Amino acid sequence: MAELLALDAVSAGYGESTVLEDVGFAMNEGDSLALLGRNGAGKTSLLLTLMGLTRLHKGSIRWGGLDLARMPTHQRARSGLGWVPQERHMFPSLTVEEHLTVVARPGPWTLAGIYRTFPRLHERRANLGNALSGGEQQMLAIARALMTNPRILLLDEPMEGLAPIIVQELVRIIRRLGADEGLSVIVVEQHARLALSLAARAIVLDRGRIVHDSDSASLLADREKLDRLVSPA
Numbered sequence: 529m530a531e532l533l534a535l536d537a538v539s540a541g542y543g544e545s546t547v548l549e550d551v552g553f554a555m556n557e558g559d560s561l562a563l564l565g566r567n568g569a570g571k572t573s574l575l576l577t578l579m580g581l582t583r584l585h586k587g588s589i590r591w592g593g594l595d596l597a598r599m600p601t602h603q604r605a606r607s608g609l610g611w612v613p614q615e616r617h618m619f620p621s622l623t624v625e626e627h628l629t630v631v632a633r634p635g636p637w638t639l640a641g642i643y644r645t646f647p648r649l650h651e652r653r654a655n656l657g658n659a660l661s662g663g664e665q666q667m668l669a670i671a672r673a674l675m676t677n678p679r680i681l682l683l684d685e686p687m688e689g690l691a692p693i694i695v696q697e698l699v700r701i702i703r704r705l706g707a708d709e710g711l712s713v714i715v716v717e718q719h720a721r722l723a724l725s726l727a728a729r730a731i732v733l734d735r736g737r738i739v740h741d742s743d744s745a746s747l748l749a750d751r752e753k754l755d756r757l758v759s760p761a
């Protein structure tokens with residue numbers, strides 16, 4: 529499989545302050561990664577760094593063979609980084625279908641495919657963004673990213689605040705995107721066990737540094753280690 533993304537000795541932060549230190553990992557096409565760590569560990573900042581929304585102090589980020597640091601944010605999205613931010617950013621005056629069609633880019637994901645994957649969005653296709661439940665908004669946020677036909681999906685705490693039944697549905701969908709569709713995914717998640725069930729590989733951040741990098745199954749099997757790495761300090 530071809531290399532998709534490679535971070536090398538990345539230090540980044542906000543202005544002069546450094547939040548990520550010496551972060552390095554690589555992913556191939558089709559790889560899935562769970563990004564774990566306590567509150568404030570730097571998980572969201574890592575996704576923001578990929579999107580060009582932090583200051584890169586040191587290191588390099590290679591994206592499909594290109595130097596990502598040279599790319600402005602809007603170009604990063606167009607080049608295949610499918611970012612689903614924590615805040616979801618729905619437009620109150622657009623319908624579900626309009627949210628999807630305005631961002632559509634050519635590729636395997638079409639409106640019909642999205643509606644097959646998210647039947648609930650098909651039912652709600654004429655509803656306005658502000659008339660959706662939290663779960664429906666999250667589905668729309670993911671679906672909207674898929675409509676850009678990304679090479680990687682960056683999910684920031686997709687399950688946060690959602691009812692268990694919606695979480696179950698999203699888990700099924702995210703697993704399918706990774707395992708069946710072969711889409712590369714990075715998922716940031718507070719609930720470590722849930723995240724480990726979504727991705728083949730796990731990286732744990734602590735105070736901006738990588739403190740663990742392994743396959744998800746072995747971390748899931750080592751309960752003591754997992755608790756030590758991710759439970760509140």
Ligand SMILES: Nc1ncnc2c1ncn2[C@@H]1O[C@H](COP(=O)(O)OP(=O)(O)OP(=O)(O)O)[C@@H](O)[C@H]1O
Pocket residue numbers: 542547565566567568569570571572573574718
């Ligand atoms: N816009 C910002 N300006 C300055 N510092 C920030 C900013 N956003 C985050 N930080 C700091 O960066 C550090 C990492 O935060 P980040 O949100 O990346 O962590 P996280 O692991 O995603 O945590 P959480 O699970 O709470 O979202 C924290 O110390 C936070 O206070």
